[in-house]
Amino acid sequence: MKILLTFLTASALLAPVANAEISLISPADAKALIENPDASKRPIVLDTRGGYKDYFRGHLPTAHHINFDTLRGTHEAVPVQYLPDDITKALLVRAGANKDRTHVIYATGDVLPNDEILSATMVAHVLEKEGIKDIRILDGGLPAWKKAGYAATQEYFGNPAGLLPEKGAPEIAANIEDVLAEKDKAEVILVDARPLNEFIGEDDVWLRKGHIPGAVSFHWARLMEKDNTHKFKPFAEVKAELEKAGITPDKKIICYCGTSREGSLVRFYLKHVAGYPNVRLYEGAWKEYVWLKNKSLPTETTPRMAK
Structure with a gap:
């Protein structure tokens, strides 16, 4: 795995993503990105919910499920600490994180005590720390997507192996x-x-x-x-x-x-x-x-x- 990660990062071109930014994105704009006729310009869509059955019940088209809590574990007795960098990189590569692509991240929204938006911002933080510069959190999450009249899907979607930046943040x-x-x-x-x-x-x-x-x-x-x-x-x-x-x-x-x-x-x-x-x-x-x-x-x- 370390050899694979070294190859993926060392072979990465250093040109920045066009119009890269870290921000919010509306359901309409996310839908337009997902449906781009040029597949190479479509975003990496990451469903960050901890409840995998929620993913099975319905998710955004082309959404790849990455449970936010797979990025943490107990270290020196302290629970839910961020994992070592090499493990984190391996998990992000497996999820398809790519230095040359936009990433649309979301979970579910509802009234308190629902807090799944925190899963989305946590994954966004990990991606940003690993050097990904184009990250959009879907404003309103899955409920806003459905409210806009857009369909969810139950089809699985697996991203190809990702390509991380050589330099993190x-x-x-x-x-x-x-x-x-x-x-x-x-x-x-x-x-x-x-x-x-x-x-x-x-x-x-x-x-x-x-x-x-x-x-x-x-x-x-x-x-x-x-x-x-x-x-x-x-x-x-x-x-x-x-x-x-x-x-x-x-x-x-x-x-x-x-x-x-x-x-x-x-x-x-x-x-x-x-x-x-x-x-x-x-x-x-x-x-x-x-x-x-x-x-x-x-x-x-x-x-x-x-x-």
Whole structure:
């Protein structure tokens, strides 16, 4: 497998994808891409849902199923950590990720507690970190596709082996050393994307309660439409809320959550919808933070007051 990956990356041409961008895409525009008469210009469509039976029940035409959670596993006792890079590359190559193609990523949307959009943003983060530059999240997900009158299919679709870029973008991720070194700087803000009850420690989930000292709470669902948790609110609608929380484009922003899915959505929104220039994701997340250094890293349960 390593030989195959070396060949795939080393033989890749370095020319950028035409009109490459990381952004949202409407169902109509996604449909037009999928139905392009030139097969070489059609997108790689990735259904990221964890429930494989949902894929069987119906999915976008040409959608290849990649369960988001296959990209994570337990490491040094900490569950759901991102896998080593060579394994991640192998999984993405198997899914057809290609440096020269557009990638349309989606899951299902619904009212809370449905959170499958987090699967889409997590996979988008992994692709971006591996150097893929053309990624579109289907705004509204499968429900918006159906609402637009477009048919789902039950036909399987397998992509040919992918072709990854030679150079990735590891800088979009932060590790615990980055967090500890940066969190107290005036120009840095930590954004906790979990629900408020977890932020203040009123939950039955986590080994230790609360949040990283100094972090601000901004639940990911505040960025999404109430009747479809896969559809993003326009930036103009949430700009004032973000500013009230101190989340402004002049800051260096590190997003985190419980396992990195919620944080991946907030990072995607701030970076690729709002256009903030410096946003990273702490991939280890709260699950790692509470375990490290013999559980000695400080926590707090008092929310920072909005400015």
